[in-house]
Amino acid sequence: QKFVYDFTEGNKDLKDLLGGKGANLAEMTNLGLPVPPGFTITTEACKVYLDSGDAPKELRDEVSAHLDALEAKMGKKLGQADNPLLVSVRSGAKFSMPGMMDTVLNIGLSDASVTGLAQQVGGDERFAWDSYRRLIQMFGKTVLGVDGELFEDALEEAKTAKKVKVDTDLEAADLKKLVKKFKKIVSDEAGRDFPQDPREQMDLAINAVFDSWNTDRAKLYRRQERIPGDLGTAVNVCSMVFGNLGPDSGTGVAFTRDPASGHQGVYGDYLQNAQGEDVVAGIRNTVPLADLESIDKASYDQLMQIMETLETHYKDLCDIEFTIERGQLWMLQTRVGKRTAGAAFRIATQLVDQGLIDEAEALQRVNGAQLAQLMFPRFDDSAKTRLLGRGIAASPGAAVGKAVFDSYTAVKWSRSGEKVILIRRETNPDDLDGMIAAEGILTSRGGKTSHAAVVARGMGKTCVCGAEEIEVDTKRRRLTVGDTVVEEGDVVSIDGSSGKVYLGEVPVVPSPVVEYFEGRMHAGADDADELVEAVHRIMAYADRRRRLRVRANADNAEDALRARRFGAQGIGLCRTEHMFLGERREMVEKLILADTDNEREEALKGLLPLQKQDFIELFEAMDGLPVTVRLLDPPLHEFLPDITELSVRVALAESRKDANENDLRLLQAVHRLHEQNPMLGLRGVRLGLVIPGLFTMQVRAIAEAAAERREAKGDPRAEIMIPLVGTVQELEIVREEAEAVIAEVQAATGTDLKLALGTMIELPRAAITAGQIAEAAEFFSFGTNDLTQTVWGFSRDDVEASFFTAYLEKGIFGVSPFETIDKDGVGSLVRSAVEAGRKTRPDLKLGVCGEHGGDPESVHFFHEVGLDYVSCSPFRIPVARLEAGRAAA
Ligand code: PEP
Numbered sequence: 033q034k035f036v037y038d039f040t041e042g043n044k045d046l047k048d049l050l051g052g053k054g055a056n057l058a059e060m061t062n063l064g065l066p067v068p069p070g071f072t073i074t075t076e077a078c079k080v081y082l083d084s085g086d087a088p089k090e091l092r093d094e095v096s097a098h099l100d101a102l103e104a105k106m107g108k109k110l111g112q113a114d115n116p117l118l119v120s121v122r123s124g125a126k127f128s129m130p131g132m133m134d135t136v137l138n139i140g141l142s143d144a145s146v147t148g149l150a151q152q153v154g155g156d157e158r159f160a161w162d163s164y165r166r167l168i169q170m171f172g173k174t175v176l177g178v179d180g181e182l183f184e185d186a187l188e189e190a191k192t193a194k195k196v197k198v199d200t201d202l203e204a205a206d207l208k209k210l211v212k213k214f215k216k217i218v219s220d221e222a223g224r225d226f227p228q229d230p231r232e233q234m235d236l237a238i239n240a241v242f243d244s245w246n247t248d249r250a251k252l253y254r255r256q257e258r259i260p261g262d263l264g265t266a267v268n269v270c271s272m273v274f275g276n277l278g279p280d281s282g283t284g285v286a287f288t289r290d291p292a293s294g295h296q297g298v299y300g301d302y303l304q305n306a307q308g309e310d311v312v313a314g315i316r317n318t319v320p321l322a323d324l325e326s327i328d329k330a331s332y333d334q335l336m337q338i339m340e341t342l343e344t345h346y347k348d349l350c351d352i353e354f355t356i357e358r359g360q361l362w363m364l365q366t367r368v369g370k371r372t373a374g375a376a377f378r379i380a381t382q383l384v385d386q387g388l389i390d391e392a393e394a395l396q397r398v399n400g401a402q403l404a405q406l407m408f409p410r411f412d413d414s415a416k417t418r419l420l421g422r423g424i425a426a427s428p429g430a431a432v433g434k435a436v437f438d439s440y441t442a443v444k445w446s447r448s449g450e451k452v453i454l455i456r457r458e459t460n461p462d463d464l465d466g467m468i469a470a471e472g473i474l475t476s477r478g479g480k481t482s483h484a485a486v487v488a489r490g491m492g493k494t495c496v497c498g499a500e501e502i503e504v505d506t507k508r509r510r511l512t513v514g515d516t517v518v519e520e521g522d523v524v525s526i527d528g529s530s531g532k533v534y535l536g537e538v539p540v541v542p543s544p545v546v547e548y549f550e551g552r553m554h555a556g557a558d559d560a561d562e563l564v565e566a567v568h569r570i571m572a573y574a575d576r577r578r579r580l581r582v583r584a585n586a587d588n589a590e591d592a593l594r595a596r597r598f599g600a601q602g603i604g605l606c607r608t609e610h611m612f613l614g615e616r617r618e619m620v621e622k623l624i625l626a627d628t629d630n631e632r633e634e635a636l637k638g639l640l641p642l643q644k645q646d647f648i649e650l651f652e653a654m655d656g657l658p659v660t661v662r663l664l665d666p667p668l669h670e671f672l673p674d675i676t677e678l679s680v681r682v683a684l685a686e687s688r689k690d691a692n693e694n695d696l697r698l699l700q701a702v703h704r705l706h707e708q709n710p711m712l713g714l715r716g717v718r719l720g721l722v723i724p725g726l727f728t729m730q731v732r733a734i735a736e737a738a739a740e741r742r743e744a745k746g747d748p749r750a751e752i753m754i755p756l757v758g759t760v761q762e763l764e765i766v767r768e769e770a771e772a773v774i775a776e777v778q779a780a781t782g783t784d785l786k787l788a789l790g791t792m793i794e795l796p797r798a799a800i801t802a803g804q805i806a807e808a809a810e811f812f813s814f815g816t817n818d819l820t821q822t823v824w825g826f827s828r829d830d831v832e833a834s835f836f837t838a839y840l841e842k843g844i845f846g847v848s849p850f851e852t853i854d855k856d857g858v859g860s861l862v863r864s865a866v867e868a869g870r871k872t873r874p875d876l877k878l879g880v881c882g883e884h885g886g887d888p889e890s891v892h893f894f895h896e897v898g899l900d901y902v903s904c905s906p907f908r909i910p911v912a913r914l915e916a917g918r919a920a921a
């Protein structure tokens with residue numbers, strides 16, 4: 033096994049092994065772009081290190097061999113006193129984790145080689161000592177675990193002593209003193225001296241990068257982003273180039289397109305006379321990349337050329353980190369860049385138009401989570417607002433909340449239900465908790481590539497950064513703009529699409545994408561924006577390709593009509609219990625309390641016309657498309673008063689001696705129906721079997737409604753679905769009764785109603801005996817909510833609030849199985865039930881109507897196991913359509 037790859041040996045497809053950064057450095061090297069030579073230590077080496085606590089024993093020799101080759105290529109040796117080779121040691125995992133892991137620059141500098149470095153750069157002592165102090169600082173902090181503040185404080189002291197404001201005003205002699213102080217800090221704090229042996233520096237730095245895979249903040253980030261915890265990081269050892277060698281040097285970041293809008297152009301930030309970390313950390317304010325043209329035209333032209341090469345090569349938006357060392361341009365990193373949801377859609381269609389990708393590939397460039405994000409509301413333009421300031425639109429959305437100025441308060445307040453906006457001068461990885469807790473993030477410094485911007489975009493969180501007029505005072509917990517002061521707790525609104533920051537709460541309006549789906553904005557119309565055009569096209573690509581149909585979970589005509597506008601191809605689940613709420617609850621109460629057949633029939637007779645009218649409206653709204661109506665499912669106590677409340681009421685009444693007859697009867701019934709575990713009690717098909725006339729009333733209502741729609745020249749396509757079936761016998765009994773009622777209605781109305789009868793598969797026994805159940809069912813609809821509940825033994829209404837956080841933290845699962853289908857457990861039952869069901873009945877129709885029907889990852893699974901449709905809530909229909917298309921592309 034090979035643990036080290038030279039940049040000339042890898043390529044962009046080796047991300048698993050070389051990490052994203054390493055693979056792309058190799059790719060650029062092979063494209064002939066100016067990449068400083070170096071090599072990559074594989075993620076495999078990291079895994080060995082993390083598993084065993086030690087680097088693989090072959091690693092040292094392999095590194096030596098690659099270092100020899102690098103030294104030969106560069107004509108200098110690592111840390112050599114008179115002509116040192118310096119390297120950077122950087123992390124680089126398969127998935128980018130911005131700022132989460134460690135980097136050490138200037139490895140190879142020591143008391144001996146610092147003067148050699150000065151000579152290399154033409155006698156610039158100041159530069160050499162500054163580089164050395166940066167090394168000790170970074171190495172001390174990240175490798176030896178010294179508190180970074182100690183170095184910062186010492187640096188501040190040096191500046192105060194000298195009465196200067198910026199680092200660059202410190203001279204060689206000052207920096208030399210500072211190096212001495214830094215070395216003392218290391219000795220005092222780390223219990224060892226700063227290592228003077230360059231190879232020891234390098235080896236320790238490599239191990240530190242391995243270790244940084246498992247810092248708390250890295251783990252938290254991975255959980256957020258659903259990045260597996262066992263991938264490990266690669267380590268890139270790269271010869272140093274310097275952006276801080278004077279005004280003809282500098283460093284920058286660039287995008288081949290605007291990551292917020294997708295537009296082509298010159299996007300990025302440049303910082304003269306600085307090292308790369310200065311830009312990414314957002315510590316100093318940068319100039320727009322376009323200004324580089326006047327600063328260094330040759331480098332600018334070369335960079336533009338390279339950007340074009342990269343975009344054509346990767347066929348996608350790339351982001352780039354580069355450094356200019358005395359007029360020589362060097363590429364330090366590229367990758368396919370993160371982008372906002374809107375930009376993802378626009379870029380995908382633009383690349384199709386440019387002929388770089390095809391429609392199927394375009395579908396892979398977007399996803400359902402992004403589409404969902406685009407369906408969020410945004411600020412009302414016409415509202416009266418008080419503009420506080422304006423920053424860079426770093427991550428879109430409209431966020432309103434109380435101002436907080438530190439991560440701790442953000443977390444604390446959001447836990448108690450407050451919406452907060454986290455406001456910082458700039459953010460760093462320590463702010464991650466607060467960023468997760470906040471509705472949005474506002475910073476006063478840093479550009480589109482600052483930590484706040486990159487992380488917020490990754491999380492899909494609203495962010496405005498670099499709002500420079502705003503003075504953030506974290507110590508006093510307030511911000512000021514001119515005379516205006518915003519204290520902690522005051523409400524602010526931030527618009528991540530325009531970069532505007534408002535005082536107070538700004539009302540929000542629906543997104544144009546929703547307006548489009550609702551049919552209130554049309555693609556191709558004058559007022560349709562580019563985003564709507566792009567979404568329209570991508571949805572068409574998806575619809576053309578998908579094999580899964582998409583239906584809605586809807587119980588009334590209004591939802592059904594919306595679902596239809598959103599592209600639903602029918603209703604996959606009408607939960608009839610939702611029709612028994614409000615004033616009708618009393619009628620159900622009568623049914624439950626009925627002591628005699630007469631009373632019961634009376635109650636059912638009262639419900640029948642109401643049910644029928646509901647169905648007529650529903651069938652009309654979904655005319656021509658299937659509507660699956662599920663017969664009553666929930667345990668009956670849900671229709672009765674709460675047991676404790678009623679007990680108290682009756683007890684009080686009894687003590688006053690005016691207890692009323694009905695309350696007493698009711699209380700008896702409530703006691704009779706009270707169950708320890710109602711989700712496993714008298715519900716679903718069991719209700720139909722023990723309450724005479726209940727299911728047949730519902731079937732009659734469906735059949736008569738269908739007949740009436742036929743009469744009105746409609747095209748009703750009702751399907752009757754029986755819930756919570758565990759054995760085919762249950763289904764057979766209900767089926768026989770239902771068929772009798774349907775036959776009666778058909779005879780009476782003289783119509784052939786063609787009503788399909790099927791069942792939900794939501795109990796393990798049903799899934800296991802699906803082959804038998806299919807004998808009596810024309811369709812299956814997987815109720816993955818109950819199936820997850822019963823397969824795992826997780827009470828669906830309780831566990832998420834109770835112990836799921838602990839489970840997620842322990843990595844037992846990365847996401848709740850109620851959100852994304854558990855493929856190995858629940859999913860495997862679905863898969864085998866599909867096979868068994870189809871074996872019995874080849875034309876069995878198969879769908880899913882649990883919450884998973886609208887979850888992107890689960891949709892791919894249902895496509896793969898061969899369901900005919902997914903059914904989900906109306907607002908998730910576009911997401912399901914898109915994901916079904918992506919699954920098939
Ligand atoms: C299910 O169990 O997945 C389902 C769709 O039914 P309900 O959520 O109504 O129990």
Ligand code: MG
Nearest residue numbers: 794815817818
């Ligand atoms: Mg269910």
